[in-house]
Amino acid sequence: MIEAARSFIRLNARVLEQRRFLHLFEGGSGDAVATAVLAYRNDDGGFGHALEPDGRGPDSQPLHTYTALSLLAEVGWTEHAHPACDFLATIANPDGAVPNCLDTPGARAPWWQPSGESDLLVTALLASALHRMGVEHPWLDGATEFCWRRIAGLTTSHPYEVNACARFLDHVPDRPRAEREAERLGALVREQGLVDLGDGRAHEGYAAGETHKPHQYAPTPDSLARRWFSDEEIGADLDAVAAAQQDDGGWTFPWAAWTPVTTYEWRPIVTIEALLALRAYDRIS
Incomplete structure (x- = not known):
């Protein structure tokens, strides 16, 4: 499985994903990953x-910034976190949160809709990466309080938002509070059918087959969301992940490819994520 994925990555991936694969699976340099990430940084x-393939154009965006922080956290680089927080503070609303997408030049996916509204999904993702790094910053303080308030008030949601909340709860420092909210969030997921346990039904507004599986909510066994699923449900899900490797060695993604380049950029990313999930659950070494 790894050999086939290596061939796929070498043939198809951007420099960033090639460096990330080398770091994660072949002992390559984390510094080289960080250097590749910093090529996407703005003044x-x-x-x-x-950086996040569905948003084209050079300007800084919240989701690009989350992707960068998550990758830098993965390799233990924190020195660019504070400037990123300074940027986020300039686009934040009074409640501490940031919008999902800024109205900047450049093409973007149809679901990247510019709005000034505070967005739980992207704010939770950003806060999760920064807490994972152990960062302290005034913007993060406000964003964290926003996330706590919004998560506590959730009565309905959708899979991408729930997944972002799960990442926040995995890394936020207040562990007792995170465990309480995770338990409540897991109940909401089961009650509202926000997880694909094999039926393949997509949530309203999602593309056919665009579902969230147990391993996506719980990418590692120590994720709080792991408690939402039985051993049998996790096992069946991981069997399906392993079986989804394509003949060319890579994995593919279920959401729409709105322009051809995104297919080539997303597939190496989801290939690495699939391998990480399988390794986390001891399906591969």
Whole structure:
């Protein structure tokens, strides 16, 4: 499985994903990953340049900035976190949160809709990466309080938002509070059918087959969301992940490819994520 994935990555991936694969699976340099990430950094401290493939154009965006922080956290680099927080503070609303997408030049996926509204999904993702790094910053303080308030008030949601909340709860420092909210969030997921346990039914507004599986909510066994699923449910899900490797060695993604380049950029990313999930659960060494 790893050999086939290596071939796929070498043939198809951006420099960033090639460096990340080398670091994660072949003992390559984490510094090389960070150097590749910093190529997407802007002078305002945020990140752009299609780092997250569905947002084209050079300008800094919240989701690009989350992607960068998550990758830097993965390799233990924290020195660019504070400038990123400074950027986020410039686009934040009074409640501490940031919008999902800024109205900047450049093409973007149809679901990247510019709005000034505070967005739980992207704010929770950003806060999760920063807490994972152990960062302290005034913007993060406000964003964290926003996330606590919004998560506590959730009565309905959708899979991407729940997944972002789960990442926040995995890394926020207040562990007792995180465990309480995770238990309540897991009940909501089961009650509202926000997880695909094999039926393949997509949530309203999602593309056919665009579902969230147990391993996506719980990418590692120590994720709080792991408690939402039985051993049998996790096992069946991981069997399906392993079986989904394509003949070319890579995995593919279920959401729409709105322009051809995104297919080539997303597939190496989801391939690495699939391998990480399988390794986390001891399906591969």
